[in-house]
Amino acid sequence: MSIYQHFRPEEHDFIDQVIEWKEAVSHQYAPKLTDFLDPREQDIIKSIIGHDDDVKLDFSGGALDAECKRAFLYPEYYIPSLEDFQLKGYQLSYPEKFVQIEHRQVLGSLLGLGLKRNKFGDIYFHEKEVQLALSAEVSAFVELQFQAVGKVKVSLQEIPLSDLIAPKTQWDEVSTTASSLRLDVLVAAIYNISRQKAQLFIGAKKVKVNWKTVESTSFECAKGDILSLRGFGRSKIVTIDGKTKKDKWRIIAGKQK
Incomplete structure (x- = not known):
């Protein structure tokens, strides 16, 4: 089973990089410090390193509850400290x-x-x-x-x-329905704007999915995705609960307070 099938095509290059880091730590028996990673990248690296016995993993972004963090991969003999995160x-x-x-x-x-x-x-x-x-x-x-x-x-x-003090993220949950899981449809539904306006925002590079700008209106969203629309704030897809009798997706979304 390929590791790539669990991720979107645009994430494959980052996956390759994580695999390289993992192999370097394993073969050279020396630690590796990454640049700052967004939360989606942190999730990817966690899923790839997993419960590996040879390569361990820690994160720090400076503040408790930081969003962007550096990852520190290290062999099992190594005892990491905060100084290692530089x-x-x-x-x-x-x-x-x-x-x-x-x-x-x-x-x-x-x-x-x-x-x-x-x-x-x-x-x-x-x-x-x-x-x-x-x-x-x-x-x-x-x-x-x-x-x-x-x-x-x-x-x-x-x-x-x-x-350094990171503010606690709080979410207000809202229930909505959408005809599909396309990005333009979900942005319109979650932010209560027209689909045409959502498409204009996407085309103007004002929409991000998982901290990356997405310019494709037909981009397929999934449970757990974090969306952000410049000027309107951040939201996340908490659950996708199947379809209504009118063939629309039932969605619980969280909107950042």
């Missing part, structure tokens, strides 16, 4: 009494430095306080170069990882 925590200083900045602006400014998304972790907002986690290997560069968010001057102060 993480640094930061607080953003800016004139908060006079201006307001948003998550997407901080994210865009970090990417604008030429950073890849997998080199930094979650960005947390606690009212006007902004925190983030960085890979240690890019931290000196970011400290030096990250000087503005839009037109707002900013600076970074390193803080202990224990000071």
